[in-house]
Amino acid sequence: MDVSPGLLTDRYELTMLSSFVTDGRVDHRAVFEAFSRHLPDGRRYGLLAGLGRLLPLIASFRFNADEVAWLRAEGVVNDVTAAYLRDFRFTGDVDGYREGDLFFPHSPVLTVTGTLGECVVLETLVLSVLNHDTAIASAAARMVTAAQGRPLVEMGSRRTHEEAAISAARAAYVAGFASTSNLAAGLRHRVPTVGTAAHAFTLAYATEAEAFRSQVAAQGVSTTLLVDTYDIEQGIRAAVAVAGRDLGAIRIDSGDLAEESHRARILLDSLGATSTRIIVTSDLDEYVITALADAPIDGYGVGTRVVTGSGHPTVSLVYKLVAVADSTDAPLRPVAKKSADKASSGGRKTAHRTYDGSRLVTETLTVAPDLEDTVQVPLMRAGRIVHEPTLEEVRAHAAASLASLPPSAHAVSNGPPYLTARTTTDPQEAP
Known part of the structure; x- marks a missing residue:
């Protein structure tokens, strides 16, 4: 059953709302910020992704009549809150880092301003979209760095939820992957799609050569032939015999990829297929890709470790109230958690960065307003989207952001964050 964006939330968002409606606080002004207290262990930076999916969901955040009736029947909300939800729409403002921006501990990647009621109910949606897409983009960016210019294909659809597969393909593309195997991502987000054949295709024919002939007949000699169903050497010989020296590529999906790619290159060259590319797959991540840097590999297919937890540890974004008004006409006052290990700082933050040429060197946060x-x-603004870059523009911005890091920050080995956003109350300290 399809549900409205309003129900993509945790129950406690609406039980809090019910209290705010009941006691009259629902229309008090408020500011919430999304940020990460820390990066995953060993990570040097995060790469923000998901805004292009999140903003339309906020703009359409509604509850239909049947959903409101169900919430009331389940005791989630009372009668007055049910009436509030029937006419609900977000009318506040959202500011934030651009999709494809770098972020560090405490960077305020998203700031939501509006009434207490309309801001509080967005928490689960904001975090579910941004945590998922940002985790994938941050891991994918490391893989792109490790690949050293060789193209990567996202091919993890069979290792995650069907809808998560689509957003994962988009996030990986933002981070620099060249394409995806997921057709829905191609239609919905215009991510380039690629794909040829699996082992089942080869097994469906009496011989490997027969399978290759069928594929070449349908897709042309520029296709990629999967050569490791039986024996890699014999597969390569059969591939070149069928497709000729202009065969586009072979794919190897098993074995010692460094060793097998070296053997494959020597064999392809001896057969005259000097321009045939070698593509490898099989549980790749940034560490494996780094280890394969000197191998004669022309491209990588990455699946499991870019779409599942093994490839993208959570970036732990949180969504916290940082300022609230005590009445409908009162000024905002800063609020902050003091919990051990989960403290936050009060007041709406504004982020500023300094650069040495094109190199990012500092990030400073201030609570002083109206700084340029x-x-x-x-x-x-007023519940309407005012920032709508194309996916290609987001991808280009991500590439420029990553290029602003020094080489040490691109290391795939464990290390501290390159920067930590530092809060100051003195506007003179901001750049």
């Missing part, structure tokens, strides 16, 4: 040259940009 901030990292954040307007994303929504």
